[in-house]
Amino acid sequence: MKFRPPEAFKPPAAAGYRLLPFRFGRLSSRPDEVLVTGDSGRFAFLSEADFLAFARHQLAPHSHLALDLEGLDLLHRGDGPIPLDRHAVAWRTRKAFVFEGPSLHLFVVSLRCHHSCQYCQVSRQPEGGAGFDMDEATARAAVDRLFESPARQLTVEFQGGEPLLAFDRIRGIVEDVGERNRTARRTITFVLASTLHGVTAEQLAFFREYRFELSTSLDGPETLHNLNRSLPTRDSYARTMAGVAAAREALGAEHVNALTTLTRASLTQPEAIVDHYVEQSFTSIFLRPLSPYGFAKRGLARQGYSTEEFLTFYRRALAHLIRRNLEGHAISEAYATVLLTSILTPFSHGYMDLRSPAGAGLGVLVYDHTGKVYPSDEARMLAAEGDERFCLGSVHEPYRDLMLSEPMQAILAAGLTEALPGCSDCAFQPYCGADPVDAYARQGDVHGYRPTSAFCARQTGMFELLFGYLREGDPDVLRVFQSWVQRRNPSEMRPERPEVFHAAA
Ligand code: SF4
Structure with a gap:
């Protein structure tokens, strides 16, 4: 049997929450923590213990951590319907260019x-x-x-x-x-x-x-x-x-x-x-x-x-x-x-x-x-x-x-990080992109091969660097980053922290 039955993927009856799609990974500078990213692009750094509890449906549904993770679109508490409209809006916003x-x-x-x-x-x-x-x-x-x-x-x-x-x-x-x-x-x-x-x-x-x-x-x-x-x-x-x-x-x-x-x-x-x-x-x-x-x-x-x-x-x-x-x-x-x-x-x-x-x-x-x-x-x-x-x-x-030309069909077929082997389960996928022409030029294949891809190695290095800064949370650095994103002068920015937290074990 290639696939397990649908029941195998249902949360335990008494879990109190369902997991929403997420990916995870560890920064080489912080191997003891887990970076969890959701389809909406929101993310959290969790301790290893919290991450395992989260993924195994072992968090108390009313705990601060469960509430925080629900706010980050990483889980849905209760038995009610998942608010798909909200997730569809997040997707549509991130993919508006399509x-x-x-x-x-x-x-x-x-x-x-x-x-x-x-x-x-x-x-x-x-x-x-x-x-x-x-x-x-x-x-x-x-x-x-x-x-x-x-x-x-x-x-x-x-x-x-x-x-x-x-x-x-x-x-x-x-x-x-x-x-x-x-x-x-x-x-x-x-x-x-x-x-x-x-x-x-x-x-x-x-x-x-x-x-x-x-x-x-x-x-x-x-x-x-x-x-x-x-x-x-x-x-x-x-x-x-x-x-x-x-x-x-x-x-x-x-x-x-x-x-x-x-x-x-x-x-x-x-x-x-x-x-x-x-x-x-x-x-x-x-x-x-x-x-x-x-x-x-x-x-x-x-x-x-x-x-x-x-x-x-x-x-x-x-x-x-x-x-x-x-x-x-x-x-x-x-x-x-x-x-x-x-x-x-x-x-x-x-x-x-x-x-x-x-x-x-x-x-x-x-x-x-x-x-x-x-x-x-x-x-x-x-x-x-x-x-x-x-x-x-x-x-x-x-x-x-x-x-509708053939080259365009080839690009479309190989141009989705959500579907590319190696990218589809990468923690950085919500922020990354596919470039089939680049993959072909570098590796002779429009799909590319992530383990030996120089593009992927560079992307991974850049994401590790930026997430490392975000995890450190130096208010001055965050102020500079926010000023770049908002195209304003750093002196005009309030020292806000983005949604980066390390939940207490
Ligand atoms: S190219 Fe590399 S860093 Fe980017 S999503 Fe794919 S596996 Fe992740």
């Missing part, structure tokens, strides 16, 4: 670039190359697909290569989107991911008119940045900072962001990288590890590092960031903020690479300059290396056909 459809639309307007960064994952082309820009017919068809997406809030992001080399195409697309939105009436945000090198006053005036958000790459202090992002003139840092200054002047500092890519050289200087962002008055830093995709793979041997080396760097960088916040500099780490939003609020974050169901295709569509449509930038990079398995079709095909 009802929206793709909200992030990436337009790869040119593959040309003046840089030759060693870690570049894009099949970049020389600045003067021909045939690497998006043509007008492709751009107009991509805008057709954009408005076929049901999402009310749309983000139109321009990428490259260096998208500023195709500024006229950007202008054409933005004006086309603006024109069509007079009747479509969506909320639209424009984003440009650019080095900002040589950005002109005319371009900045245009970005200001259409309220662009600008995102650039800044890898840290000048020497490190120039090492990572090489130019024949060896002045990438000076050009980036000149672009940042001009963009801040034109659009306001809050509309100009930067992110880092971490090479082996970066790992030795977490404090210097954080301090540099503070000195340059950025309010956010995204400490991104190297990508295993496309053309970046070639640089991995020289510039790569292990997950443990990355986590060692990240622990130091995060501790330093917390210190700098407590000194009065409001600056968040973008990835920690994504995870903390999931842990400390009932809502999902907007980060596409960490969703369940997967964000690839369901949340993002990428329009390549060739007219091909991909479910994520990573899928496009695989295609640039000759592996087209995730191409959804052509920009000239209707949205419906793209979303």
Whole structure:
């Protein structure tokens, strides 16, 4: 017999409560306690004895602990019906993005670039190359697909290569989107991911008119940045900072962001990288590890590092960031903020690479300059290396056909952490996400294999670090974390404790 009969799963007659779905695990820093997480994302740290009593239906139903665990949606006291409406609302809130459809639309307007960064994952082309820009017919068809997406809030992001080399195409697309939105009436945000090198006053005036958000790459202090992002003139840092200054002047500092890519050289200087962002008055830093995709793979041997080396760097960088916040500099780490939003609020974050169901295709569509449509930038990079398995079709095909394509079916089938072996019973599952394209790129299988997955090892390390801080409960650290989640200054936050408790045995 494969399955035990239903009666085997019923609580003992005199239990006084029923268990609701939960997962559990132990932090390596606190092996004597059990972290229990529920589907609603609420969690508790229990002593081993309390955990066993809870799971064996041995808690007194009117004890403080039983009441607390009911409040955290981990058990239901009494024989009455479980309030499914309440649980359905929690699920719907955390998974609200499923009802929206793709909200992030990436337009790869040119593959040309003046840089030759060693870690570049894009099949970049020389600045003067021909045939690497998006043509007008492709751009107009991509805008057709954009408005076929049901999402009310749309983000139109321009990428490259260096998208500023195709500024006229950007202008054409933005004006086309603006024109069509007079009747479509969506909320639209424009984003440009650019080095900002040589950005002109005319371009900045245009970005200001259409309220662009600008995102650039800044890898840290000048020497490190120039090492990572090489130019024949060896002045990438000076050009980036000149672009940042001009963009801040034109659009306001809050509309100009930067992110880092971490090479082996970066790992030795977490404090210097954080301090540099503070000195340059950025309010956010995204400490991104190297990508295993496309053309970046070639640089991995020289510039790569292990997950443990990355986590060692990240622990130091995060501790330093917390210190700098407590000194009065409001600056968040973008990835920690994504995870903390999931842990400390009932809502999902907007980060596409960490969703369940997967964000690839369901949340993002990428329009390549060739007219091909991909479910994520990573899928496009695989295609640039000759592996087209995730191409959804052509920009000239209707949205419906793209979303019903075979690659999309494969992504959907492998894109639920709730159903993936290893993830389905992981204590961190309510806060984690599935990325079948990433799993394929790293392990050659869209489902991935958690015991040897570098992605899972990094996620586990990050969750252990953040939950470790939450369990410690230092009010200052919690204040900093809450300020990141609520996008406010730490000095404005009250030192509240989240729902972290260690029940008395
Ligand atoms: S990827 Fe790893 S950390 Fe994330 S849910 Fe799956 S098993 Fe847990």
